[in-house]
Amino acid sequence: MRASTQKPSTSATDHNPGIWLNVLAAWHTLLAFGCLVGAVWLWQRNSPEASWLQWLFLIALVIAATASAISVPLILRRDHRGRILSLTIDYLGFLFCMLVSMHVLGIFTGIDSLAGTFGRGIIYLAGVFAGYLINTIGDRYENYPRREQFFRRLGKAVMAIFGLLFLFAVGIVPGIISLISRFNSPLPFALTAGMLLFGLMIWAMWRQSSAQAMGAKNIHEEILNGYLFLSPNLLGFLFFFAGPLLFSLYVSFTDWDAFGSKNWIGLTNYAKIINLDIATLDSLDQRASEALDVSIYDELTRFSLIGKHIIIGAEDKLFWLALRNTFVFSLLAVPLSVIPALLLANLLNTKLLGMKFYRAIYFLPSIAAVVGVALIWQWLYNAAVGYINYGITSTINFLNSVLGVAIIDPQIRWLSDTSTALLAVVIMSAWQWVGFNTVLFLAGLQSIPGELYEAAIVDGAGRLAKFWNITIPLLAPTTFFVVTTTIIQALQLFEQVYVLIPTEPPGGPNNATLSLVLYLYQKGFQRFDQGYASAVAWVLFVVIFSVTLFQFLRQRSGQGAYSA
Numbered sequence: 414m415r416a417s418t419q420k421p422s423t424s425a426t427d428h429n430p431g432i433w434l435n436v437l438a439a440w441h442t443l444l445a446f447g448c449l450v451g452a453v454w455l456w457q458r459n460s461p462e463a464s465w466l467q468w469l470f471l472i473a474l475v476i477a478a479t480a481s482a483i484s485v486p487l488i489l490r491r492d493h494r495g496r497i498l499s500l501t502i503d504y505l506g507f508l509f510c511m512l513v514s515m516h517v518l519g520i521f522t523g524i525d526s527l528a529g530t531f532g533r534g535i536i537y538l539a540g541v542f543a544g545y546l547i548n549t550i551g552d553r554y555e556n557y558p559r560r561e562q563f564f565r566r567l568g569k570a571v572m573a574i575f576g577l578l579f580l581f582a583v584g585i586v587p588g589i590i591s592l593i594s595r596f597n598s599p600l601p602f603a604l605t606a607g608m609l610l611f612g613l614m615i616w617a618m619w620r621q622s623s624a625q626a627m628g629a630k631n632i633h634e635e636i637l638n639g640y641l642f643l644s645p646n647l648l649g650f651l652f653f654f655a656g657p658l659l660f661s662l663y664v665s666f667t668d669w670d671a672f673g674s675k676n677w678i679g680l681t682n683y684a685k686i687i688n689l690d691i692a693t694l695d696s697l698d699q700r701a702s703e704a705l706d707v708s709i710y711d712e713l714t715r716f717s718l719i720g721k722h723i724i725i726g727a728e729d730k731l732f733w734l735a736l737r738n739t740f741v742f743s744l745l746a747v748p749l750s751v752i753p754a755l756l757l758a759n760l761l762n763t764k765l766l767g768m769k770f771y772r773a774i775y776f777l778p779s780i781a782a783v784v785g786v787a788l789i790w791q792w793l794y795n796a797a798v799g800y801i802n803y804g805i806t807s808t809i810n811f812l813n814s815v816l817g818v819a820i821i822d823p824q825i826r827w828l829s830d831t832s833t834a835l836l837a838v839v840i841m842s843a844w845q846w847v848g849f850n851t852v853l854f855l856a857g858l859q860s861i862p863g864e865l866y867e868a869a870i871v872d873g874a875g876r877l878a879k880f881w882n883i884t885i886p887l888l889a890p891t892t893f894f895v896v897t898t899t900i901i902q903a904l905q906l907f908e909q910v911y912v913l914i915p916t917e918p919p920g921g922p923n924n925a926t927l928s929l930v931l932y933l934y935q936k937g938f939q940r941f942d943q944g945y946a947s948a949v950a951w952v953l954f955v956v957i958f959s960v961t962l963f964q965f966l967r968q969r970s971g972q973g974a975y976s977a
Contacts, residue, residue: 433617434626437499438488440614441481444502448478477502488627496627499618500637504644507611514604518595523588534582540575544568665947672941682948685728689713694722701726732949734924735932736956742839742928743903749843750850750899755892757847758854759880772855779849787912790841794827794913801827828914831925838909838926846902850895857891858884893968897961904957905930929953 452474480502487495515521548568554560595601617623665682667675692704701712701724710726713733727733761772793799802825809820827837869879907930911919918935920927937946
């Protein structure tokens with residue numbers, strides 16, 4: 414009888430959701446009004462010379478005001494979308510107040526200071542670990558409750574004592590005192606209050622009764638939990654990748670020098686990058702000043718075509734040199750790191766003795782740091798004492814003594830000669846990349862069914878026929894991925910040249926190894942022409958995107974022809 418008189422909890426919350434939802438609706442109403450007032454005030458203070466941070470904060474206030482205003486009627490109608498919107502707004506507001514308060518209170522610098530004193534407390538961390546070991550001894554006395562309880566309490570006490578000693582040793586007390594002393598203005602109190610308010614509203618909307626009242630289902634809870642766990646990566650992508658990417662696009666239309674104001678100049682940077690002048694010459698020996706306006710254009714190249722002598726001038730000669738070097742490097746490094754990787758993967762896909770060892774050996778260069786690899790190759794390429802030149806000299810001397818020939822030792826200056834510097838970078842990069850590509854190809858090979866090879870053997874196919882008619886077609890998705898990622902990696906050439914050939918400016922000798930990324934580094938961080946460097950970066954993005962799109966369309970057409 415008592416059970417029959419009770420009403421279902423969902424019905425009760427539908428008709429009487431409680432005070433918290435009304436508080437949440439009022440909270441978002443006030444929040445929308447406050448953000449709108451803040452946006453209007455900031456708009457009135459903004460000027461054409463306002464910083465990008467002010468404009469970003471203005472846009473954020475407008476979005477927050479709009480989202481909060483939209484959430485109010487949804488909350489009043491008990492629509493689950495209002496719950497998701499409310500939790501999103503409050504979560505972002507809580508993170509904003511927390512991060513800004515950590516900056517204002519100097520918590521980030523305090524953590525850095527604690528890192529400097531961390532060494533003082535290492536000995537006490539050993540005591541914490543000893544307490545943990547004592548705690549685990551209790552597992553051996555599960556049948557003796559008193560002994561188990563004794564060891565567990567002793568272990569926790571030891572961990573607590575040495576943990577406190579560690580905090581004192583690294584200077585936690587002066588840090589707390591410094592933190593409290595920074596509450597000397599209204600801003601820290603306001604940020605702390607905002608953090609508490611947003612946290613309270615998150616708790617109010619997250620409650621089970623609020624979820625039931627808002628019509629939330631299990632799928633909505635799973636979505637919220639999923640986005641909650643993904644939020645660090647999503648926010649990191651937004652603020653540290655997508656945000657700077659869009660900002661660099663805006664900067665590319667300005668003449669910003671990274672310090673002063675940004676003057677909008679439109680497509681001037683892009684026009685300077687791609688501006689070329691083509692003229693004809695009476696002879697290949699004619700001076701460039703007679704055909705080009707040398708006050709604007711630098712001679713890029715000259716050649717003969719169908720009986721005519723042509724000269725090409727560029728407004729930004731270094732960009733075109735960097736583009737040429739980047740393409741030459743890609744055309745050489747990609748085949749040298751993909752084709753050997755494919756052959757090695759086929760070899761390592763056998764059951765020969767020691768294959769696991771060889772797989773690890775080939776993969777080691779790809780996990781080694783670029784700096785370390787470049788320093789080793791820098792020594793190998795040394796013209797006087799390097800092993801590469803030593804091997805060439807020994808081979809020539811052997812051939813001269815055995816065959817009686819007079820081959821001259823070239824004594825190649827790998828890193829200081831403009832004709833071999835880029836080739837040296839190609840060899841080193843291909844050596845480092847081939848191991849990773851081998852592992853990718855090996856994974857693709859192991860996914861091909863063995864029955865296909867058995868059927869091919871029955872039909873009388875040899876090794877070459879099996880490789881060409883089975884392996885290559887079925888390995889197409891892996892090949893596309895390997896080639897595309899290797900091309901992207903090659904077009905972004907930077908670290909190898911910067912460390913292997915340490916010239917000033919980078920890209921020597923005589924710009925022989927200057928790449929697009931090195932060039933935008935020079936422009937942006939050595940000459941502080943951030944606007945022009947951003948334009949170069951976006952041109953590089955267009956190049957990489959075009960190459961990737963071409964590869965993708967080519968792969969799709971190849972798959973279509975194969976399936977047909």
